[in-house]
Amino acid sequence: MNLLEALDIRKRFGGVQALDGVSISLKENEILGLIGPNGSGKTTLLNIIAGILKPDWGVIKYKGIRIDYLAPQQIVSLGLVKTNQIPKPFNSLTVKENIAIAVMYGARKIKNQKQAFDEADRILSYIRMENKSDVLASHLTVQEKKKLELARALATGAKLVLLDEVFAGLNPDELKENISIFARVRDELNISAIVVEHVMRAIFSLADKVVVLNEGKKIAEGEPSDIINEPKVIEAYLGIKYG
Amino acid sequence: MRLTVSFYFLIGILFYISITPFIFSFSQTTLILDLLIFAALAYSINFITGMTGYVSFGHVFFMAVGSYTLVYMSKVFNLYPLFTIPLVGLIGALFAFVIGYITLRFRGVYFALSTLVIALASYYIVLVIPALGANEGLIFNVRFEPLIWFYTIFSIVALEAIITYFINHSRTGYAIRAIKDDEDAAIALGINSMRIKLILFIISGTFGALAGGVFAWSTAHVYPTEIFDLQFSLQMLAMILIGGMGTVFGPFIGAAIVYLLTYYLITILPNGQLIIIGLAVILVALFVPMGIVGSLRNKIKQIKQVVE
Amino acid sequence: MVDTLLLFSDIVYGLLLGCIFSVMALGLNLIWGVIKIVNIAHGEFIMLGAYSAYFLNLFFNINPIISALLNTIFGLGLGLIFYFALIHKELRNKETITLQDEMVTLVATFGLSLFLSTLALLLFSGNSVGINWSIGSIYVGFLYIPLGALYVAITSLFIIYFVHIFLTKTYLGNAIRAYSQDIIATQLIGANPTKIAAIATSIGIALTMLSGSLLTVWIPVGINPYMGSLYAPISFVIVVMGGKGKMWGSLVGGLIMGVIIDTAQIFIPPTLAYAIAFLILIPILLISKEGILK
Numbered sequence: 001m002n003l004l005e006a007l008d009i010r011k012r013f014g015g016v017q018a019l020d021g022v023s024i025s026l027k028e029n030e031i032l033g034l035i036g037p038n039g040s041g042k043t044t045l046l047n048i049i050a051g052i053l054k055p056d057w058g059v060i061k062y063k064g065i066r067i068d069y070l071a072p073q074q075i076v077s078l079g080l081v082k083t084n085q086i087p088k089p090f091n092s093l094t095v096k097e098n099i100a101i102a103v104m105y106g107a108r109k110i111k112n113q114k115q116a117f118d119e120a121d122r123i124l125s126y127i128r129m130e131n132k133s134d135v136l137a138s139h140l141t142v143q144e145k146k147k148l149e150l151a152r153a154l155a156t157g158a159k160l161v162l163l164d165e166v167f168a169g170l171n172p173d174e175l176k177e178n179i180s181i182f183a184r185v186r187d188e189l190n191i192s193a194i195v196v197e198h199v200m201r202a203i204f205s206l207a208d209k210v211v212v213l214n215e216g217k218k219i220a221e222g223e224p225s226d227i228i229n230e231p232k233v234i235e236a237y238l239g240i241k242y243g
Numbered sequence: 244m245r246l247t248v249s250f251y252f253l254i255g256i257l258f259y260i261s262i263t264p265f266i267f268s269f270s271q272t273t274l275i276l277d278l279l280i281f282a283a284l285a286y287s288i289n290f291i292t293g294m295t296g297y298v299s300f301g302h303v304f305f306m307a308v309g310s311y312t313l314v315y316m317s318k319v320f321n322l323y324p325l326f327t328i329p330l331v332g333l334i335g336a337l338f339a340f341v342i343g344y345i346t347l348r349f350r351g352v353y354f355a356l357s358t359l360v361i362a363l364a365s366y367y368i369v370l371v372i373p374a375l376g377a378n379e380g381l382i383f384n385v386r387f388e389p390l391i392w393f394y395t396i397f398s399i400v401a402l403e404a405i406i407t408y409f410i411n412h413s414r415t416g417y418a419i420r421a422i423k424d425d426e427d428a429a430i431a432l433g434i435n436s437m438r439i440k441l442i443l444f445i446i447s448g449t450f451g452a453l454a455g456g457v458f459a460w461s462t463a464h465v466y467p468t469e470i471f472d473l474q475f476s477l478q479m480l481a482m483i484l485i486g487g488m489g490t491v492f493g494p495f496i497g498a499a500i501v502y503l504l505t506y507y508l509i510t511i512l513p514n515g516q517l518i519i520i521g522l523a524v525i526l527v528a529l530f531v532p533m534g535i536v537g538s539l540r541n542k543i544k545q546i547k548q549v550v551e
Numbered sequence: 552m553v554d555t556l557l558l559f560s561d562i563v564y565g566l567l568l569g570c571i572f573s574v575m576a577l578g579l580n581l582i583w584g585v586i587k588i589v590n591i592a593h594g595e596f597i598m599l600g601a602y603s604a605y606f607l608n609l610f611f612n613i614n615p616i617i618s619a620l621l622n623t624i625f626g627l628g629l630g631l632i633f634y635f636a637l638i639h640k641e642l643r644n645k646e647t648i649t650l651q652d653e654m655v656t657l658v659a660t661f662g663l664s665l666f667l668s669t670l671a672l673l674l675f676s677g678n679s680v681g682i683n684w685s686i687g688s689i690y691v692g693f694l695y696i697p698l699g700a701l702y703v704a705i706t707s708l709f710i711i712y713f714v715h716i717f718l719t720k721t722y723l724g725n726a727i728r729a730y731s732q733d734i735i736a737t738q739l740i741g742a743n744p745t746k747i748a749a750i751a752t753s754i755g756i757a758l759t760m761l762s763g764s765l766l767t768v769w770i771p772v773g774i775n776p777y778m779g780s781l782y783a784p785i786s787f788v789i790v791v792m793g794g795k796g797k798m799w800g801s802l803v804g805g806l807i808m809g810v811i812i813d814t815a816q817i818f819i820p821p822t823l824a825y826a827i828a829f830l831i832l833i834p835i836l837l838i839s840k841e842g843i844l845k
Contacts, residue, residue, distance in 0.1 A: 093420060517665050
């Protein structure tokens with residue numbers, strides 16, 4: 001059984017058809033790269049899967065259960081979480097507290113504060129930010145905020161994470177580090193993910209399969225190395241940025 | 244839950260306040276009684292505005308609900324007011340549930356405007372209800388029992404302060420701070436923000452009503468123009484703003500300051516205390532929004548970071 | 552059951568009153584839509600406009616319409632002071648308003664609201680006053696229309712039209728509209744954001760104050776320090792109804808509210824009519840924050 005199935009998703013905003021009958025599916029432990037030019041509907045699709053937006057049409061099933069009509073916090077409880085494209089840290093709280101909240105309220109709903117904070121420490125070591133654990137989130141750099149965004153998503157205990165451009169805006173060293181962090185996490189925690197990205201290096205390193213969207217429609221699907229040679233994809237995407 | 248130093252400090256202060264009728268003179272005790280009513284109101288708005296950042300302009304509505312309920316029930320059913328108090332709390336909770344369920348869906352400005360509109364509309368509506376005294380209000384016979392009034396309001400404030408402490412130190416306290424910082428991000432991590440906001444709003448409405456009830460009891464009347472006056476909303480906001488929003492001690496410190504300011508100013512400018520308070524609110528909101536307790540906390544954090 | 556003649560004339564009166572409501576709402580809408588700040592003290596500026604018309608009439612025998620024009624000037628000045636004293640600090644260098652900023656300005660303008668109304672109480676006393684401007688009336692068919700109300704309504708419509716022209720046809724007006732969409736873009740077209748915000752605010756306040764002057768025609772005994780709490784909520788409802796930032800929405804919303812309030816007064820006492828009108832805000836918000844008028 002597929003872990004996630006999104007069937008025939010449609011969404012309109014005013015005069016724009018953001019998604020026009022997109023279907024994707026994901027197996028357990030699979031990482032799906034979702035790429036496409038700006039405005040192709042990638043973030044909209046993620047928002048719909050996460051419950052932040054409701055589709056005009058279509059069905060979404062997670063572990064066989066329909067989730068398209070659930071509230072975002074209910075979907076998180078089931079183990080599906082999305083990161084924010086522009087990081088939204090809790091600015092008046094420390095890094096550790098930010099992560100602990102995800103532990104306390106995510107999919108695992110750990111009530112014991114001590115347990116939650118210990119778990120937060122563990123996550124901090126994964127993302128290699130132990131030294132910043134007591135720094136206020138508002139004082140972090142962009143890369144650190146992105147790492148925090150990822151850390152919070154993982155801390156919820158979700159089995160399926162939707163990553164919205166977590167690798168964007170990073171310099172080559174930061175990028176390499178973040179990719180290796182995520183690869184390690186994926187291996188050790190058995191996470192599945194949909195990764196929306198413009199940074200091709202990340203897609204190539206991490207994705208098992210790739211779906212390409214353009215103007216709200218799916219135009220290609222397959223392995224990363226195949227996709228990159230598809231004429232349709234190159235055409236839609238003139239000027240692919242390779243990491 | 245671990246009880247920190249501040250909890251014991253709180254208990255100590257509460258204990259000290261509880262014995263004031265035996266230490267201070269009668270007139271001083273009545274002053275403290277008034278101060279406690281202020282504090283009760285401050286704590287009540289603290290639960291919603293202080294903690295979540297949802298500005299409730301119409302909080303005076305709950306005070307009015309409490310006052311009217313107490314006077315009406317005591318008068319019409321000939322009850323001893325103390326027995327009406329639980330009912331006052333219940334009615335406050337009910338109104339808060341209904342109003343909160345609708346208005347907490349709105350964010351920021353829209354929530355604030357909704358509460359304002361409800362408070363203003365209620366005033367005009369009450370004015371035409373004969374059973375509630377229309378525009379003359381209601382008065383009733385009350386035994387002069389300052390000691391009982393004192394311990395009633397004291398119990399209310401103590402309860403509020405302790406509940407505030409437990410909320411702040413619980414897991415929910417973190418969720419609340421998350422909601423205040425970024426409600427959407429909080430929801431995206433699994434926090435049921437509507438449920439938390441509603442519970443806080445119900446708590447705040449309940450205690451606002453209770454405070455209003457004791458106010459009416461100790462003054463033996465409820466007049467619409469007095470009880471619906473937006474100055475109460477302003478004073479409540481001033482108290483938590485100056486004291487420190489969302490904190491355990493903030494509402495009390497703020498209440499003390501605003502209270503002293505009000506009573507001092509009444510002697511100089513009979514109607515003018517609001518000008519100063521209005522000005523104070525503007526200045527504090529613009530320049531020191533974390534209030535006294537908030538600023539102290541920041542200073543302590545800064546010192547800690549330097550020392551470590 | 553209800554005299555249709557009465558109903559019809561009330562609708563007409565409602566429309567006339569609504570014209571002034573539209574100008575009131577326009578002032579609020581301009582500030583809210585452009586610098587995204589809700590001025591809770593809106594009602595108090597209306598009150599100031601009304602009082603200034605009263606005093607201009609009392610001492611210099613100036614009629615409300617001329618007072619309105621004078622108030623435009625006072626309003627521009629006051630608006631600038633209002634902007635730099637309260638708002639500038641919050642807006643400077645910020646591209647979007649965070650929730651904390653929003654909260655701060657809400658509370659600060661609430662403080663200002665009570666500050667101004669209490670100040671008025673101290674300066675003018677709590678007694679209700681009014682302007683007696685009886686210049687006769689005309690008969691349109693069977694309708695009896697006081698000329699004062701008619702002139703004031705016409706003035707209101709002119710003002711709304713001028714504001715529309717200003718916003719769409721002048722450089723400054725377009726800069727203001729650009730600012731309301733995207734502050735950064737405004738800099739790209741060479742305009743100084745602070746200047747734009749300050750000017751938009753002062754125009755908004757000016758509109759508010761002049762609406763207070765025009766309003767006096769309808770309230771011969773209704774000018775008092777607390778009148779703001781009657782008219783501000785109406786303005787809020789209108790702006791939400793018509794859509795924040797949509798100027799035409801304020802016009803239509805104003806007319807609708809005028810009619811609702813005036814006709815409601817056939818059945819229920821005036822203050823209750825206002826109260827019900829206030830509460831309309833909630834169903835509107837439940838339907839949509841963007842307003843329910845197209």
